[in-house]
Amino acid sequence: MENTVGYIPFLLLGILLYTSVLTFPSVRSNGFRSRFSPLVPIVSFFYFLFGFDGSVQTTTVWDHSLLPISITFQIDGLSRLFALLITGIGSLIFIYANGYMKGAKYVQRLQCFLLLFMLAMLGVVLSDDLILLFIFWELTSISSFFLIGFKNEDEASRQSALQAITITGMGGLIMLGGFIILGEIAGTYSISSMSSPEIISQITSHGWFVPMLILILVGAFTKSAQFPFHFWLPGAMKAPTPVSAYLHSATMVKAGVYLLARFSPVLGDTPVWNIALISFGGVTMVYAAFQSLFRTDMKSILAYTTVSALGIMVFLLGLQSSDAIAAVSLFILVHALYKASFFMLAGTIDHETGTRDISQLGGLGKVMMPLFAIGILAAWSNGGIPPSVGFLGKDLIYESTLHHPAWAYVFTGLSVGTNIMLFAAGLLVGWLPFRGTRSHPSVTLPHWSLWVPALLLALLGMIFGLFPSIINNGLINPVADAIAGTEQNIHLKLWHGFNTVFYLSLITMGVGFLLYNLIRPGAKLLSFIESAEHWGPKRILHALANEFVGVSSWITMTLQNGKLRIYLLVILGFLVSLLGYVVLSDTNFVIDKEQLTNITIYEGITVGILFISVFLTLFSGSRLAAVAAMGVVGYTLCIIFVFYSAPDLAMTQFTIDTLTVILFVLVLYRLPRFIRLDFSARHILDGIVAISVGALMTVISLEVLQRTPEREISDFYALNAYVMAKGKNVVNVILVDFRGADTMIEIVVLTIAAIGVYSLLKLRLRKNEKME
Amino acid sequence: MRSLFLMNILLTLIWAALTGKFEFSNFVFGFILSYGVLWIITRDTKRASYFTRVPKVIGFLLFFIKELIKANIQVAYDVVTIRNYMKPVIIGVPLDAETELEITLLANFITLTPGTLSLDVSDDKKTLYIHAMYVEDKEAFIESVKNGFERRLLDILR
Amino acid sequence: MIAHIVIWPILLPLITAIVLMFFWNNSRIQRVLSTVGHGLTFISSFWLAMRTFNGDILTLTPGNWPAPFGIIFVADALSGMLVLLASLSAFAVCVFSIVSIGKGRAGFGFFPILQLLLMGLNGSFLAGDIFNLYVWFEVIIISSFVLITLGSEKAQLEGAIKYVTMNLLASVIFLTGIAMLYGLLGSLNLADLSIKISESNDHGLINIAAVLLLVGFGIKSAIFPMYFWLPASYHTPPAAVSAIFGGLLTKVGVYAMIRVFSLLFIEDEFIRNMLIILAVCSMIIGALGAIVQQNMRKIFSFLIISHIGFMIGGLGLFTPLAILGMVFYLFHDIVAKTNAFLISGLIFKLRGSFRLENLGGLYNRYPFLSIMFALALFSLVGTPPLSGFWPKLFLLQASFADLNWWLIGGIVAASFLTLIAVVRIWLAAFWKKHPDYEAAKKRIVWYDLPRYQKIILLVPIAILTGASLFMGLNAAYIADVCELVYTQISQPQTYIDAVLTNQSNIP
Amino acid sequence: MSTNDYLYLVILPILSISVLLVFIRFIIGPGISDRVVALDLLITIGIGIMSIYAIVSDKASFLDIAMIFALIAFLGTIAFSYYLEKRRRDD
Amino acid sequence: MTDFWIITLSTAGALFALLAAVGILRMPDFYMRVSVTTKAATLGVGLILVAAAFAFDHFSVTSRVLAIIIFILLTAPVGAHMIGRAAYFIGVALWNKTKTDDLKGKYDKRTHKLK
Amino acid sequence: MNTIILKTASKYLLPLLLLFSIFVLLRGHYLPGGGFVGGLIAAIAFVLHAFANGLENTQQLMRIHPGFLMPVGLLISAISGMAPMLLNKPFMTGLWKSDPVPVIGSLGSALFFDIGVYLVVIGATLTILFTISETR
Amino acid sequence: MEILLAITIGLLYAAGIFLILRRSMVRLIIGLILLGNGANLLIFLLGRISKGKPPIIPEESKVFLDAYADPIPQALILTAIVISFGLQSYAIILVKRAYRVTKTDDIEELTTTDEI
Numbered sequence A: 001m002e003n004t005v006g007y008i009p010f011l012l013l014g015i016l017l018y019t020s021v022l023t024f025p026s027v028r029s030n031g032f033r034s035r036f037s038p039l040v041p042i043v044s045f046f047y048f049l050f051g052f053d054g055s056v057q058t059t060t061v062w063d064h065s066l067l068p069i070s071i072t073f074q075i076d077g078l079s080r081l082f083a084l085l086i087t088g089i090g091s092l093i094f095i096y097a098n099g100y101m102k103g104a105k106y107v108q109r110l111q112c113f114l115l116l117f118m119l120a121m122l123g124v125v126l127s128d129d130l131i132l133l134f135i136f137w138e139l140t141s142i143s144s145f146f147l148i149g150f151k152n153e154d155e156a157s158r159q160s161a162l163q164a165i166t167i168t169g170m171g172g173l174i175m176l177g178g179f180i181i182l183g184e185i186a187g188t189y190s191i192s193s194m195s196s197p198e199i200i201s202q203i204t205s206h207g208w209f210v211p212m213l214i215l216i217l218v219g220a221f222t223k224s225a226q227f228p229f230h231f232w233l234p235g236a237m238k239a240p241t242p243v244s245a246y247l248h249s250a251t252m253v254k255a256g257v258y259l260l261a262r263f264s265p266v267l268g269d270t271p272v273w274n275i276a277l278i279s280f281g282g283v284t285m286v287y288a289a290f291q292s293l294f295r296t297d298m299k300s301i302l303a304y305t306t307v308s309a310l311g312i313m314v315f316l317l318g319l320q321s322s323d324a325i326a327a328v329s330l331f332i333l334v335h336a337l338y339k340a341s342f343f344m345l346a347g348t349i350d351h352e353t354g355t356r357d358i359s360q361l362g363g364l365g366k367v368m369m370p371l372f373a374i375g376i377l378a379a380w381s382n383g384g385i386p387p388s389v390g391f392l393g394k395d396l397i398y399e400s401t402l403h404h405p406a407w408a409y410v411f412t413g414l415s416v417g418t419n420i421m422l423f424a425a426g427l428l429v430g431w432l433p434f435r436g437t438r439s440h441p442s443v444t445l446p447h448w449s450l451w452v453p454a455l456l457l458a459l460l461g462m463i464f465g466l467f468p469s470i471i472n473n474g475l476i477n478p479v480a481d482a483i484a485g486t487e488q489n490i491h492l493k494l495w496h497g498f499n500t501v502f503y504l505s506l507i508t509m510g511v512g513f514l515l516y517n518l519i520r521p522g523a524k525l526l527s528f529i530e531s532a533e534h535w536g537p538k539r540i541l542h543a544l545a546n547e548f549v550g551v552s553s554w555i556t557m558t559l560q561n562g563k564l565r566i567y568l569l570v571i572l573g574f575l576v577s578l579l580g581y582v583v584l585s586d587t588n589f590v591i592d593k594e595q596l597t598n599i600t601i602y603e604g605i606t607v608g609i610l611f612i613s614v615f616l617t618l619f620s621g622s623r624l625a626a627v628a629a630m631g632v633v634g635y636t637l638c639i640i641f642v643f644y645s646a647p648d649l650a651m652t653q654f655t656i657d658t659l660t661v662i663l664f665v666l667v668l669y670r671l672p673r674f675i676r677l678d679f680s681a682r683h684i685l686d687g688i689v690a691i692s693v694g695a696l697m698t699v700i701s702l703e704v705l706q707r708t709p710e711r712e713i714s715d716f717y718a719l720n721a722y723v724m725a726k727g728k729n730v731v732n733v734i735l736v737d738f739r740g741a742d743t744m745i746e747i748v749v750l751t752i753a754a755i756g757v758y759s760l761l762k763l764r765l766r767k768n769e770k771m772e
Numbered sequence B: 001m002r003s004l005f006l007m008n009i010l011l012t013l014i015w016a017a018l019t020g021k022f023e024f025s026n027f028v029f030g031f032i033l034s035y036g037v038l039w040i041i042t043r044d045t046k047r048a049s050y051f052t053r054v055p056k057v058i059g060f061l062l063f064f065i066k067e068l069i070k071a072n073i074q075v076a077y078d079v080v081t082i083r084n085y086m087k088p089v090i091i092g093v094p095l096d097a098e099t100e101l102e103i104t105l106l107a108n109f110i111t112l113t114p115g116t117l118s119l120d121v122s123d124d125k126k127t128l129y130i131h132a133m134y135v136e137d138k139e140a141f142i143e144s145v146k147n148g149f150e151r152r153l154l155d156i157l158r
Numbered sequence C: 001m002i003a004h005i006v007i008w009p010i011l012l013p014l015i016t017a018i019v020l021m022f023f024w025n026n027s028r029i030q031r032v033l034s035t036v037g038h039g040l041t042f043i044s045s046f047w048l049a050m051r052t053f054n055g056d057i058l059t060l061t062p063g064n065w066p067a068p069f070g071i072i073f074v075a076d077a078l079s080g081m082l083v084l085l086a087s088l089s090a091f092a093v094c095v096f097s098i099v100s101i102g103k104g105r106a107g108f109g110f111f112p113i114l115q116l117l118l119m120g121l122n123g124s125f126l127a128g129d130i131f132n133l134y135v136w137f138e139v140i141i142i143s144s145f146v147l148i149t150l151g152s153e154k155a156q157l158e159g160a161i162k163y164v165t166m167n168l169l170a171s172v173i174f175l176t177g178i179a180m181l182y183g184l185l186g187s188l189n190l191a192d193l194s195i196k197i198s199e200s201n202d203h204g205l206i207n208i209a210a211v212l213l214l215v216g217f218g219i220k221s222a223i224f225p226m227y228f229w230l231p232a233s234y235h236t237p238p239a240a241v242s243a244i245f246g247g248l249l250t251k252v253g254v255y256a257m258i259r260v261f262s263l264l265f266i267e268d269e270f271i272r273n274m275l276i277i278l279a280v281c282s283m284i285i286g287a288l289g290a291i292v293q294q295n296m297r298k299i300f301s302f303l304i305i306s307h308i309g310f311m312i313g314g315l316g317l318f319t320p321l322a323i324l325g326m327v328f329y330l331f332h333d334i335v336a337k338t339n340a341f342l343i344s345g346l347i348f349k350l351r352g353s354f355r356l357e358n359l360g361g362l363y364n365r366y367p368f369l370s371i372m373f374a375l376a377l378f379s380l381v382g383t384p385p386l387s388g389f390w391p392k393l394f395l396l397q398a399s400f401a402d403l404n405w406w407l408i409g410g411i412v413a414a415s416f417l418t419l420i421a422v423v424r425i426w427l428a429a430f431w432k433k434h435p436d437y438e439a440a441k442k443r444i445v446w447y448d449l450p451r452y453q454k455i456i457l458l459v460p461i462a463i464l465t466g467a468s469l470f471m472g473l474n475a476a477y478i479a480d481v482c483e484l485v486y487t488q489i490s491q492p493q494t495y496i497d498a499v500l501t502n503q504s505n506i507p
Numbered sequence D: 001m002s003t004n005d006y007l008y009l010v011i012l013p014i015l016s017i018s019v020l021l022v023f024i025r026f027i028i029g030p031g032i033s034d035r036v037v038a039l040d041l042l043i044t045i046g047i048g049i050m051s052i053y054a055i056v057s058d059k060a061s062f063l064d065i066a067m068i069f070a071l072i073a074f075l076g077t078i079a080f081s082y083y084l085e086k087r088r089r090d091d
Numbered sequence E: 001m002t003d004f005w006i007i008t009l010s011t012a013g014a015l016f017a018l019l020a021a022v023g024i025l026r027m028p029d030f031y032m033r034v035s036v037t038t039k040a041a042t043l044g045v046g047l048i049l050v051a052a053a054f055a056f057d058h059f060s061v062t063s064r065v066l067a068i069i070i071f072i073l074l075t076a077p078v079g080a081h082m083i084g085r086a087a088y089f090i091g092v093a094l095w096n097k098t099k100t101d102d103l104k105g106k107y108d109k110r111t112h113k114l115k
Numbered sequence F: 001m002n003t004i005i006l007k008t009a010s011k012y013l014l015p016l017l018l019l020f021s022i023f024v025l026l027r028g029h030y031l032p033g034g035g036f037v038g039g040l041i042a043a044i045a046f047v048l049h050a051f052a053n054g055l056e057n058t059q060q061l062m063r064i065h066p067g068f069l070m071p072v073g074l075l076i077s078a079i080s081g082m083a084p085m086l087l088n089k090p091f092m093t094g095l096w097k098s099d100p101v102p103v104i105g106s107l108g109s110a111l112f113f114d115i116g117v118y119l120v121v122i123g124a125t126l127t128i129l130f131t132i133s134e135t136r
Numbered sequence G: 001m002e003i004l005l006a007i008t009i010g011l012l013y014a015a016g017i018f019l020i021l022r023r024s025m026v027r028l029i030i031g032l033i034l035l036g037n038g039a040n041l042l043i044f045l046l047g048r049i050s051k052g053k054p055p056i057i058p059e060e061s062k063v064f065l066d067a068y069a070d071p072i073p074q075a076l077i078l079t080a081i082v083i084s085f086g087l088q089s090y091a092i093i094l095v096k097r098a099y100r101v102t103k104t105d106d107i108e109e110l111t112t113t114d115e116i
Ligand code: NA
Pocket: A063, A064, A065, A066, A067, A068, A069, A070
């Protein structure tokens, strides 16, 4: 089976191609093509079932020296189990979805995103490269966003989708940070290369290990709905049931678990890892199990039990003992089987009766015998009653908590408590609706596609329990190997004899059954439990989010306040402080009078006039006087140009200055007068900024004047102006020849300005042209 | 037609003077250039000949310079001494000048003379309003304008 | 003529603009000729870019005066790529304008000025002389002034007052910097200045020039705290105009900073740290602004500020990876932002509003468009494997390698907030039901358009989305170009040699 | 004392003083029309200064600036007059 | 000889310019300021220009000087007329000792026509 | 403004100033002047005419819209810049006629370039000023 | 004299900045113009000033026989002046048009485009 891994890229590409094929016919036609969609996961399932045996295979498709990514896929036991769950449960979900969505709008769209999602999940579990994994990870977030928001016109759906992508998106980014550190300290982005002992010790002993681990854990926890990020998952139940069944039982939420399992050999069994996983997993499993008990919506109950189950998995991964690893390896499978059945069951009941509220349902067992069977079988497995595979799972869980060196009682107690509640919750979904008086008399057994897939999964749970050897070596043991990073030896047995674990299981069942009988969820309990959630993390995070938006708009409105003066003050203040800093720290000023020329009386008078005119522009109450004074400023500059050998400049400055004044004058009589404002504090502030800039400019220019000027280029011009460029007015030669391109561009500027003036004054839009 | 030609020649000369090159080619170029300029700006106007008027022009200029110096001295005296001797008025002077050129030249020469300033011409072109600084007798002033500048000017122009 | 390839991306828009001005009143001919002109410019830019991607630095000296005496146009890989992308964006915008710009604006110079704006952009990217760069900047700002006010709607004029004032201030500051450089070193040629600065020991004064250019270019590239003009004005002109502005104008400032701070002011710790601080602030402030806005175009405007931070951050780090990321991001962002604004324009055509509360129902009504839009929008976020992802990855790597926690935090936070901003648009415009469809119908022009015009409106978005996908999926190619850019800008000597010794590539 | 010295030390100061005097009128106004006349006179005297400067520095090209000064002074006066007639009464 | 002309002409010119400057400062009303200054300054500047012509003693300079003088002679009175008229129109007050005002009430404020 | 004095003066000033502007343009290569100043003077000439005679009269006199001068000028400049490219020399390389031409001096592409500048400056300045004057 | 000019430059920058911080659009434009003048003078001064030596080659000579003022700053300023003229004309008209449309000359009232 060496070469089978080489087909993985083609498989993924094939799925993508089929997805896009599905996209292209009109979305409104739920045609023909969509009927073949289940074939995609089915084919993939058999590929993973028969193509691999749990041994490690790797293929590199593409690599690049610059991009920190190598498209490398690796499959081992862990990946294979996930791939099988993804494609196997996927196959059944697709069949189920075809029945469930019959006649509905946008079926093809749903299938598209489901397939895309499947592709993404496969990518996550098959990638050997951190970045590649991250890419697929993000794709799961995006595609699940579209799936959760599938009923896009429903406000609640949109909010749930937003919530989901907010949390998983944030988690993903944080995780990427962790990945990058991991890649940097490992010196490679290849996950498989990290598990060599040298690199592991290099990683775990590195100074950034703890921050890196925390970042990665945040990513995994958010995706796997660990407390306190758990609430997006129950919220995501707004999606159509096939979506919930797929995303939230078998696949997406387990991506986080997969990630933890995947990194367990490298990062696991370190203090931070253990403490974090055990505590977060522990809290999640108890809290969510408790929450699930008081719900009336079947999907809501299932959502919370899912969160709780995820908590158990994280908790087990935190324990890191061989027992725990064996337990989590099996529990991943167990949970997928019964939870998918449960979801499909809930969906079918909803589909047929129009409600998922268990307080509204009853007596359905009589007409929906196969569904009742599903309910019983799934609850059986969920409850860990022998001989289901659930029993094996529970067995291993208790085994591992009991053997914890330090906290055995606490952990066992927590596990038992969780399982008691989960047991009761399972009965609420799998048993309660079928018993008692019949609530929906007209309901009959639906089309086979709505129950056969679930029944198949539920039966599998029983078969695997009865014959654990089917899965022991081929499926579960390689998973444990991968998680532990070493050879594991798992022997799944249905019967271990009358040991502590067995008694604990009995207690679980007994108390759980008692609990089931004590609790009948209704409006009262629901409101009680929701008030618990009221002050829970959801509430807090929502409040934080609102607060954040509030603060953001405050910041935005404070900074972007619409006042040009403030904007300019900020910019100029920034300029002044930067310049001031450099001037004070980097330059020492000595003004050498030798270098400077004397002031003659004419220059003095000219500059004096200039000064007075500037003050006139500043403080004159008449606009016209200000404009005229501005003109005088220009004229005096012009005189300065004359004094200092710049006749061309003088001519141009003089002409243009006058034209500007004329322009002002022409425009001015249509403008209002100056706003007269009394002298105020703002004048002082403005004055300080203005004077600072001015003073800095003076100081800086004096400093520059102390340096010897470089005249190399001017000398070149002077030498060549006549000889090569045939002109004697060097300024003009520069303008039309040496630097002619500047002039070319400059007349373009002038042209554009003229067009701008023309259009500003002449263009009157017709009504339909406004806001184009 | 003739006045256009004259104008053309005049401009050609000015061109040559400006460029400072009295070569044949420069005259030709100046001629073509001013021809072009005239072509651009000329609307139909009729002009009298300039030829016979040269001596009168010289005479007029001499008169003008005399007036200029006389008036400047008067003003200068007034400016540099502390006491003000001014007796300003605004006087409407009835015009014999008819064409726009005549009126304009008259008004300008009056303005160029210190102490007097042509403020405006009535819209029917019959009256020239002058601000004058030293007027003892209104009638005498009007008479001096009409017999002085206006008569001499019209002599040249007509 | 082929040897003159460096100048064609400048000359072709100029010639087209001149020709268009002769057809001042014939907007139909203008639309056709302008598109043809942009097409030709794009072809010549493509040609030029391909030649620079070989690693050659092409130069052309207008007037045939050797540098540093004459002006020189220089095309290295960075310039080549930017010219290519500018021409591509301008072409897309021009096609979009064929339909979206009405007779009123077309009859008052829209198309020629669009050409001249492109000329200014290409010129800025190719300028090898700092005063010449200034003049190109002026072409850009005056064309942008005219385009932003073309139509003289109230919001346009209000926004323009701020836009104009701050950009003119930036020009003055830039000019002040040039005065300093010339006064100190007596040269304007960038390569020559580079040599002279490295030989000079006037660190204080040279730093002052650096600060002046930093602020001048900072205003133009809208980095914190100099960005205020951008959100005040970018949402006011027609969508086509916002598109070219959003895609390219701030990038010219960034380009200028890259050029100046890699070639002239190479090793100054103070400036580098300053840049990183400003970058992080821009990222955060821009992103915070984006998540609270209601106007789609204002969201994009604030995102521009935020994403400029990524580039400036890369410039501040100035490690190989950081430069790789910065340049890649620059390339990506040109396409992504142009596209985003074009999409907002198309949504306006479809729904008659830019405001989120007035939009809705696009997803169910126009599923295929929605997919295209989604690709464009998520590439803005940097969702892998779309084009924004790779540069962000490089930048993150670079920041981690440098242990720059501020930058890391900034990049992560800004990316996250960008995601939220884009998802908000998606929820409001695409998923939500239209709040009042009957009332909005009056403002919707889409239905009145003939089929071919609808297609014309879609083509540019498809082109740009395609370009974005190309950059994302073919990241290796872009990364190779970026590496070449890195090699060239990290070794100013190659640039200097190309400018000062290989006088002209004319045979 | 050479002619140049004379021009430089006597004539230019006289003209400069004239400029100052006129500038006082420019400042005190009182009306805008007074300022316009003052400006016109400033430029006219400027032409004189320019001419003297041309003689002193032996650069005839400054006379061309004088020509442009004359042209501009005229234009400015005309423009202001135009404005004064057309404007609203309240400035 | 050249120097003599230069000195004489420039001195006279400068004095006339000074006269204009003093005049504009001393005259009690706007119209008299215009009256005084236009000509004094024109004369003064004209003299200085002639001095320049002597100084350079070159045909191109002389002709340019002539052109400038003609131009000034042409424009100065027109300018004075324009500003004087505008001032009167907007009601710039006459000196209180002004004896007669024939223009009074002759302007139509709306059409700017003069009777 | 309805003053015959100004009207009459402007009639004579216009050709004088236009001539002067061309003079300034042509000698720019040797002495102060050139396309910019020349163009500005020409523009001022027309502006003065417009002040005296009203905008309509001036525009009638010019026959074409001043804005038209901008593309014409740009075209002349661009062509003079691109002509060397036909000889496979870089953009804007100076081309000179070997013998000097009377009056103007050496005849080269730079002169045509300056003429282009001259026209653009006239066109732009007049477009700006005229547009303002005619807009109420 | 350099000191005086340097102070002039400082004054022009300061005045320009003070004016662009005012509320009146007209003052804003005047401020921008003063800033432009300041920058031009700065280029001029930093290019070093020299008296009476215009960079024009004497009539009978092919090269300068004497010292000459640096022509480059002059050419740069010339370009800058013409460009500023274009920009300033545009800005003046913009102000006029903005006043007509928004009915206010008070810049602080122009805040609508910055609202969320
Ligand atoms: Na790689």
